[in-house]
Amino acid sequence: MTASNILDIFDKITNIKSGGVIERYGFNDFLEVAREVRTKVTDDIWLEVGWDILEGMGLEELSGCDYDILTALEHIPSDSDLIDIQTFLRHTLVETLLEQFESGGTTALLDIERMVGTPADVLIPKILDLRREEMENTVITVVGKEVILYDVFMNMIGTITEPKEPVILEDLWLTAYGCQVLSAMHLGLKTDLITLSKIKAVLEKMELTLNIEWSERVINKSHVNMSEAMKTLILRRASNLKR
Incomplete structure (x- = not known):
């Protein structure tokens, strides 16, 4: 062309x-x-x-x-x-x-x-229902593990996290509330644990729960139903927002 x-x-x-x-x-x-x-x-x-x-x-x-x-x-x-x-x-x-x-x-x-x-x-009542349902069904996977800390007497004193790679936000971007929050925070398709906790806090203020799961590999649990064109468009916009 x-x-x-x-x-x-x-x-x-x-x-x-x-x-x-x-x-x-x-x-x-x-x-x-x-x-x-x-x-x-x-x-x-x-x-x-x-x-x-x-x-x-x-x-x-x-x-x-x-x-x-x-x-x-x-x-x-x-x-x-x-x-x-x-x-x-x-x-x-x-x-x-x-x-x-x-x-x-x-x-x-x-x-x-x-x-x-x-x-x-x-359409509004159904839209609100769908948006809450998709958040309930969305899980953000953190690849890595949680390590339990013990004192010298083998008493558990806490945990630390050891992520192996950045947290992938693609599934969250494909939800309505996730898209709104991530856009407002100017985030791209990947983040770290500190920022993930901030995302979780913002969603909690909206009375929404962000499901986070630790795993040895990324697990795609998105249940969002959209065309490939819409998915491409949203993820393209997300990529352009990367700080």
Whole structure:
């Protein structure tokens, strides 16, 4: 792909962000540009473009959904105006998210505050339930061992920890609350025991428990249900936050 092609594609992405392009040029031209951009970018980038499209249409409450927006756009009648499109997308995405949530779908990047007072607020109770459930099912593995300390009389006086390698935070990043906390703390995909204790303390203030398990190897116990595109996007953002 040439530099000029890349600039052209991202110029079109910028144009897609504005709902005004539909009112000015019509839905068919808008859809044609969306199709072209979709063929030029990776799945994770397209998710972000889809959120830009939603926000540009005044549907900010649905931004962050794990859904290929082009799937819905392809089913919209060609003579639809912006109001028709907004109505169609709201109905389609709320129904789709409800179905996803029944299968434990991700809520990691959805913003509840934006949903309040919109048709999407029916999703909030289920989102809160799912977020607590995923935290209960998430375990952070510390590779190493705890060593028991004894005095000269062989009385136990405490323990010390001997981690063999950094603590992997990938599974925590893939949860909604974990993503929020780790982003706020500007952490990447790995950390140490001291920082892990700080993460645990922050979550406890939110009345959440961080499950930590010592093991000889990393154990992936993530039960989060999300697309590979969403996973790639979240972990890419996490990597970019590394201090």
